[in-house]
Amino acid sequence: MKWNHKVPKLTVVGAGPGDADLITLKGIKALQSADVVLYDALVNKELLDHAPHAEQIFVGKRKGCYTYGQDQINELIVARGHSHGHVVRLKGGDPFVFGRGAEEMEYAALHGLITEFVPGISSSLAVPGYQNVPLTKRGSSESFWVITGTTKDHKISGDVELAAKSTATVVILMGMGKLAEIVKLFKQEGKHELPVAIIQNGTTPEEKVGVGTVNTIETIVKDQNLANPAIIVLGSVVNHREQILSLQEKINIESSFVAAS
Numbered sequence: 001m002k003w004n005h006k007v008p009k010l011t012v013v014g015a016g017p018g019d020a021d022l023i024t025l026k027g028i029k030a031l032q033s034a035d036v037v038l039y040d041a042l043v044n045k046e047l048l049d050h051a052p053h054a055e056q057i058f059v060g061k062r063k064g065c066y067t068y069g070q071d072q073i074n075e076l077i078v079a080r081g082h083s084h085g086h087v088v089r090l091k092g093g094d095p096f097v098f099g100r101g102a103e104e105m106e107y108a109a110l111h112g113l114i115t116e117f118v119p120g121i122s123s124s125l126a127v128p129g130y131q132n133v134p135l136t137k138r139g140s141s142e143s144f145w146v147i148t149g150t151t152k153d154h155k156i157s158g159d160v161e162l163a164a165k166s167t168a169t170v171v172i173l174m175g176m177g178k179l180a181e182i183v184k185l186f187k188q189e190g191k192h193e194l195p196v197a198i199i200q201n202g203t204t205p206e207e208k209v210g211v212g213t214v215n216t217i218e219t220i221v222k223d224q225n226l227a228n229p230a231i232i233v234l235g236s237v238v239n240h241r242e243q244i245l246s247l248q249e250k251i252n253i254e255s256s257f258v259a260a261s
């Protein structure tokens, strides 16, 4: 069914993890047809070039403070939908993965807007992937957990303790402030030597990576000054990165010999 342009509409679009090329074609088409774009802090601003004629409103966090509360964002979506037509809500990664996309769609639908969802590439998968860390690998990991390190009550999620008992790869978002507690839970399970990778600003030019074990990761974070936004990956799949990098180095050395001869 085609959208009637007179009916107010919200499209919640996943912007991907940071690299502007990691949005979907469908996401770009939604931006091109937007009358208003509401975007968050982790969204690559280059993506706004796809909506040059739309009103562009930043509704994310600036210097650690929210410019708009969630209720204000919900109201803004509804008001702009009724006054302008097509509102695109552009959110980092995938809006249904710790993105509050579902809540915004519900509110908009309750207030008379047609809603559509365009998935994005979640940082939980793509940021480790960009650093050659697969979340599953035959013989290494059969499943993965994606957990928030910090719940709405500012506590560590109880799921981290459960995940630490499993053999799965554990991916923790928003966990840097809880790193000491995370390390403690994995040590309680005897996983002192489990490989850990922390990737900050993944898929962007500001990307930083720290790799170690449960035993060493806190020192690595201090030494390398790693901070939010970051993804913590715990599991033997982290070793894949080193294997690939050393093979690539070998290929580079061999090809430089061929080029020089």
Ligand SMILES: C[S@@+](CC[C@H](N)C(=O)[O-])C[C@H]1O[C@@H](n2cnc3c(N)ncnc32)[C@H](O)[C@@H]1O
Residues within 6 Å of the ligand: 017, 018, 042, 092, 093, 094, 095, 096, 097, 098, 099, 121, 122, 123, 124, 127, 172, 173, 174, 175, 199, 200, 201, 202, 203, 204, 228, 229, 230, 231
């Ligand atoms: C509110 S959550 C949103 C997640 C998003 N919906 C997704 O699917 O990627 C924000 C957290 O995601 C993680 N994150 C998002 N983008 C990231 C990036 N480019 N590099 C590292 N971590 C990122 C960080 O843990 C950050 O604190």
